[in-house]
Amino acid sequence: MNKLSRRSLVKTSLSAMLATGIVSTARAADSADNEGSEKVYDVVIIGCGCAGMAAAIEAKKAGASPVILEKMSRPSGNTIYSGGIINATNTYVQKQQGVKDTLEDFYNDMMKVSLGRGDAELTRMYVEKSGEQIQWLTDVCGVKFRPLENEVWPMLQRGHVVDGPMNPHGAQLSKHMLDTVKKLDIPVMFNTKVIEITSDPILRATGVKAVVDDEELVTIVAKGGVIVATGGFHANKEMIARYMGGNTAWMPIRGSTCLTGENISLTQKFNPMYVNMDQFHGGPIHGPTRANPSIMVNYGLLVKYDGTRFIDEVETYVRVAKSMPILIPDNKAFIIIDDQVTGISTVQDRIKRYQRAKAQYFTANTIEELAQKAGLPVETLVKVVNEYNQAVKAGKAAELTPPNTLENPRLIEKAPFYAFPFMGGMTATFGGPKITKKAEMLNTEGKPIPGLYGAGNAIGGLLYDDYIGGSQLCAALIWGRVAGVEAAARAKKA
Template sequence: MTDAKHGTQRRALLRNGLFGMAAAAAGGAAMAAPGAAVKKDAGAEEYDIVIVGTGCAGLSAAIEAADIGAKVIVLEKMPVPMGNTIYAGGNFNAAGTWVQARDGIKDDVESFYKDMVKVSMNRCDMDLMRMFCDESAGVIRWLTDRCGIQWKPLDYQIAPMLGRCHEVTGKVQPGGSQLTIQMLAEVKKLGVPVHYGEKVIELTHDEALRCTGVSTLDSKGVRRTYRARGGVVLCTGGFHNNKDMLTRYMGGSVAWMPLRGSVCCTGENVTLTAPFFPNYVNMDQFHAGPIHAKTRANPSNMVNFGICVTPEGERYIDEGQTYVFIAQNTPRRIPENRAFIILDSRVRKEPIVDLRFKRYEKAKAPIYKADTIEALAREAGLPPEKLARTVKEFNEACRKGTQTKLAVAVPSTMEKPRTIEEGPFYAFEFSGGMTATFGGPKINRKAEVLNLEGRPVPGLYAARNAIGGLFYDNYLDGSQLTAAVIWGRVAAHEALARAKAGTAA
């Protein structure tokens, strides 16, 4: 499935507003045309740091590298930035921030750390997670002061997200596109070259498996070599649009989930790093989210504002869980991977819900509406009597405070559950969609890729969705972008230090 229609406006803004790129492609890598002769290597260029990818991690690394005096280049296989960042809501998960203080939200890093470990089932890398939580507030400050990012008023969401989801605001929606535009503007001001349409096809190395740079191929069939004195920073994303890898690591049912993330994340974090024998971890774990499969309208957190039902009109999941949990488990519990969110009119005014209404309207995804539950069911193609009975049972349990005992399989753990009583009523169809993978080469605090012996691969660094080990099972909204900034910036410092020390081969 393609995201060309879904992303046209965002790519146009990136293309025309900053770089005057040629028409954006619908998807796929910028490779030589079939049958085209590969031209002679155009020669090697040398830099302190070579960054692969123009997402949040790559742009953070580029800005930081240039700020500290590194000679740096960014390589992107697509004609414009088309990774997950431009599709993201622009949310950053963080605690102890100046934005929380501004909005009167009390929080602390230790509570944040405990919650992050808990949602990862105690299977995250504890050292990396500690660093993530400790550095999260600094991410918000750096983005504000260095990149000019502004923040929406914080929403207080279900536990354990609470008031930690910092959302980028600006003229462009979603926030991830606004973030990309502003970060690219800073990269341009710094004079950092960004080469589009150059696919990295190899991480070069010497006899001792020290990473020495990259080899690329562009759409005209020209091969180039870029040497990196300090190292290569891999910010390619994961493998969520590589069905072969998804099937191997997660199974065919996951591979056939509708795509929610970018089409261009196809597993270079695995294929490029394989010659270095890295320690791949959490390869069966992934980030999911609700999505309207036909139009790609994204309801995300709206699943927490009503009840979620099967096509048979029965609740099947705890709406007090994160949208990631709900999306991961929808295809597991409903073989056809098709469900409905049922809301009443009182939550329509909530900013989080209102934004999701607008997403469905903009995508021309169906929004079913009626003055009674039975009429709503008929509009959405659900069994009226069954849906009415489900809603009645849920409302009665909520009023009695027994919603956690509705059924063993589908309790509602929402602290303050929202009954569905005031019309008009609404129904939104959705499926569990694939957003991003959690697996990849393990890194340490210095963003160095670790091999199977637990030793750093000299000259090879990685950040955010290209890595594995930080997240497992569940996920709190905005965590990936926070991690991208942390280890993108760290990698820049480490690679430049290595270049200055003359340790590159």
């Protein structure tokens, strides 16, 4: 029988310790003195992102023994690439700022952006539990939040941005959560790729088989269950082409490049109910450098390389990006803003992203000069900007073609002016095994699969077509925590 050697455990630990920034707190699963081909834990969690760490923390606090398995040498999922925005309402941060919102309004907005196809039960649970996640992150993980910005609908004042020196802010969130994992003495095994979720003859999940450092096999028994928190399959071009079509597979990747579909490949033998497999989260991205302008698309004009507008700037950054390959064959456009918005923290952050990535953007004191620098048709861009400004001042922006239906469209008239090139990119998939409110994966008969749980971007059902920014991180926290508690309770009954 294969044994997990002292060298592999030390190598796993060193890989984690030497990884940059946010992974300095992680460590290997066991000391080398506990070698063996088989290990036993109450809860096995696959994936060291927001959902996986939330599950581990809650399982540990519930008295269980969890372990996190991560195939990369550090947390490399979408959490660290995100803006660190948690979409939530009824929070202590909102109350401190006097923000007025209701659960019903939030629910209606969530359902509206999902075209009414988001699972109503899961959406209701999300809305009701979203505020708890902000408090939990503060109380348990020491997370602080920046003052809320009043963004355009549907974000409004619900986007809670993690505060701290790390950028993007999702990396700061991951650092806080990893610190908490270390404090609670929860083992994390990096460079450990799960190759199978094991089961008994009647398809109850019993544990996993994993390869450590690409060379040694270890079997881990999960007394309470296995939690799949692997993210989705946006970096797997074969799966993207299969479920969404070949054109979509050519969109540049905005998120992690290592989320390759283990939520599908590892769970297939359990016959899960896969839903929303053709749906995904898209967003603007500077293709060559991966600088992410995200919601800056709502702060100015969006123009093609021929200088003309192509979409209503009221659209969420998700819908803007997903529409681009359809509306623009080469999937390339510009965000045009002026100096009136550069003092807004949301915009400042996005400009700094371009600067840190050394992504090219253009600035000038006139629209004519801006067009020349950006390689846009000068006369066309000047005409488009002038017509737009006139329409806004006359209160007729909604009559433009395409319309601009923002409640308060922003004028483009104060120098300096800026042009940010971007493309429509793919961030994450919305499809996967459907779960219950208890984070249990459902089979094709609609019955819970014993011992198999899902959280984060690994699941399907909650989101469809579009989402309110920050919803995936919040959902990862909600069902990651629920899965940890449920699996811990199941372990006590084993």
